[in-house]
Amino acid sequence: MPDFLYQLLLDWGSFFRPYVRDIALAMVATCLVVFGDDLNRLVRRQIAHMHFIWRTGIFILLCAFGYGALTILLTPLVAGQLGKISTLWLPWVCLGIFTLLGILAQRKRQL
DSSP states (O other), rough: HHHHHHHHHHHHHHGGGGHHHHHHHHHHHHHHHHHHHHHHHHHHHHHHHHHHHHHHHHHHIIIIHHHHHHHHHHHHHHHHHHTSTTTTTTTHHHHHHHHHHHHHHHHTTTT
């Protein structure tokens, strides 16, 4: 690989590096949007036999606090994993992950 191309790829990766936490947050939020319906359906099946008031309370807790807690807990984990990726590969991995999430969203008819 020519030196100028290698340097260009490193510069592009360096542009991404300060935003790893923001990128991780976007990935986690996208996953919650794409797969949140599945999680809601799973919880709904588990609590279907309960009284309406209990079901409503659990749904509020899941949406208000559960998804927030998942976001807060998962974002640093994803950011840590992205931080381990070489600067040369970071943009490509991010692009690949977001492309995969887009394909999954399309298959789930969310786009």
